Amino acid sequence: MNRILGILLCVGAACLSGLASAQDFPTKRVTIVIPFTPAGSNDTIGRYLADGLAKLWSTPVVVENKPGAGSAIGSAHVAQSRPDGYTLLFVSGTFTTNAATQSNLPFDPVKDLKPVGMGALGQMVIVTGSRVPVNNLADLAKAAKTQKIFYGTTGVGSSTQFAGELLNDVAGIKMEPVHYKGGTDALVDMAGGRLDVYVGTVTQVLSSVASNKAKPIAIASKTRSKAMPDVPTVAEAGFAGAEADIWWGVFAPSGTPDAVVTKINQGINTVMGSPEATEFLAKHGAMPAAMSVAAFGDHVTKELAKWRELAVKHNIKAD
Structure with a gap:
């Protein structure tokens, strides 16, 4: 009985410790890895997010570019990092298309990385x-x-x-x-x-x-473009299902505490959902697309399945 009580106390203490660490997060510098070269939409939007989070958290958030192998090098680096929320990946939808076309990725996109939040959506x-x-x-x-x-x-x-x-x-x-x-x-x-x-x-x-x-x-989206308001969507044109939005999102190493992931997600939604961010994103052909951790995870899962099915059907291989 005492042993069971001791185990329960240890579990409870661990849970409380996890909650405390999430409440305090971040207590040191956060690094956002962008697996592309500087400049371009990935780098520009990623740096905007990093600057916004630094201000929101009153903590340094730095960007580290790790390009190569179609984003695989930077993604693998984050996948192998300590799962504490202090090393994050900011990547485009190539995360899912690469997984669909490359069989030799140096990481498992499902098992090694945890979806955190949607940064922006492009049409x-x-x-x-x-x-x-x-x-x-x-x-x-x-x-x-x-x-x-x-x-x-x-x-x-x-x-x-x-x-x-x-x-x-x-x-x-x-x-x-x-x-x-x-x-x-x-x-x-x-x-x-x-x-x-x-x-x-x-x-x-x-x-x-x-x-x-x-x-x-x-x-090729569910809504019309503000830049081309007179052009119908694929669904309005009678071809629903041909939507192919581009997106940018944040991932953390698998094993990162859920409470920490939730706090980062809230930060992403706060920064990218502001009127200033909406104006900034519009200049780069993008828009805010706030999602919960669960919703973003569901989005990534569905994209992986859709693109993998299409890659097999049309023999699309990038190895």
Whole structure:
């Protein structure tokens, strides 16, 4: 009996200690690892979050760029870090697409990292070039069933390829992918009449749309874009299920106390949900998307399953 009581007291003490550490968190510098090079949306939005958390917590929050292997190097570093909340990963949706296309990742995206919170959400738009004179998504689907249509990607296993293949499945068509080093190259070819379709971020295609070198026919998201309010969503166009948002989120090493994770999540939602953050994100083609720890975990789980299924079906491999 005394032994059982002793065990219960120890468990209770451990729980109280965990709660106390969460209440005090953070008591020292927090490092946010961004697995990409400086500059670009990942780095810019990640640093904004780090600065905001530093002010909110009155504690230094530093950014450490660890690029390489499509975000795998930085992600593995965090996965192997001490699970105390002081080393975090800020990564884009490539976290899930990499897991779907790479069998040799140096970490397990499900077992080694714990979803903490959504940093921001970005929208993608389907644009067409002069080679396919269509006015909407239904026209494109009809054209693709009678002629060969080529869509551009930013590389094998990229979010642009997954968005294109998802559209193929939902529309019941078979557009052929053409892989480029970047979206700019794809848009140049579209302007030159050498590429038919591209699914890219709203921000990325704005200049091409403004100069009439690309025509937006549908927003691949659940809501319309404020930058293109007259362009219908894929669901409004009759192709629900072709949504392919991009996102940025925070992960912690597996084993990080739930109470600490919850406190970090609350901090993320506070910083990124402010009016100032909304204005900042809009300049980068993104928007706030506050989620609880559970909701973000569910989002990541569903994305992993969706992209893995699509990768297998279309034999998308980036190894």
